[in-house]
Amino acid sequence: MANITAKLVKELRDMTGVGMMDAKKALVEVEGDIDKAVDFLREKGLAKAAKKADRIAAEGVTATYVDGNTAALIELNSETDFVAKNDKFQALVATVVKAIAEAKPATMEEALAVKVGEKTIEELILEGTTVIGEKLSLRRFEVLSKADGDAFGEYLHMGGRIGVLTVIEGSDDSVAAKDVAM
Numbered sequence: 001m002a003n004i005t006a007k008l009v010k011e012l013r014d015m016t017g018v019g020m021m022d023a024k025k026a027l028v029e030v031e032g033d034i035d036k037a038v039d040f041l042r043e044k045g046l047a048k049a050a051k052k053a054d055r056i057a058a059e060g061v062t063a064t065y066v067d068g069n070t071a072a073l074i075e076l077n078s079e080t081d082f083v084a085k086n087d088k089f090q091a092l093v094a095t096v097v098k099a100i101a102e103a104k105p106a107t108m109e110e111a112l113a114v115k116v117g118e119k120t121i122e123e124l125i126l127e128g129t130t131v132i133g134e135k136l137s138l139r140r141f142e143v144l145s146k147a148d149g150d151a152f153g154e155y156l157h158m159g160g161r162i163g164v165l166t167v168i169e170g171s172d173d174s175v176a177a178k179d180v181a182m
Contacts, residue, residue: 004032016041018131060084060139062163064154065097071152072101073165074141079134085159089136092128096121096138104143111141153177
């Protein structure tokens with residue numbers, strides 16, 4: 001049996017985001033090989049995510065991302081509002097909305113296939129399900145474009161439970177656009 005050190009467990013945790021005991025169990029299972037442990041955790045995570053697939057993810061948040069003449073609004077759901085406030089969930093939401101704004105997908109299938117580094121949005125959401133412990137799902141999204149003389153207005157209500165993104169055509173008054181969104 002391989003010697004499983006605390007340093008090795010920490011390295012695996014940093015790479016994958018799993019808990020200490022899960023990291024140690026994975027390393028013991030694959031006799032200390034960190035690459036095999038990552039694969040083991042990924043397979044175990046997909047199995048966990050599959051078990052949670054029939055759960056209802058009706059809580060969550062909306063988020064907006066504006067960059068130049070493109071903006072995106074997404075709704076990413078979790079099972080509980082407690083998780084929706086989690087820092088890891090919030091980081092996932094920020095990553096997903098930015099990737100969708102940049103890729104400008106037209107359908108949900110295209111959105112889930114958008115690459116963020118080496119992974120797709122769908123893979124990131126599955127990993128989030130594994131790490132956070134609740135079913136997560138991208139419920140809907142919208143990508144908007146505007147001309148140079150137009151303005152985006154974005155507004156998130158109740159901590160992101162409700163999100164609005166508007167485009168005011170013929171005016172670059174972003175304050176008025178935000179007022180309309182409100």
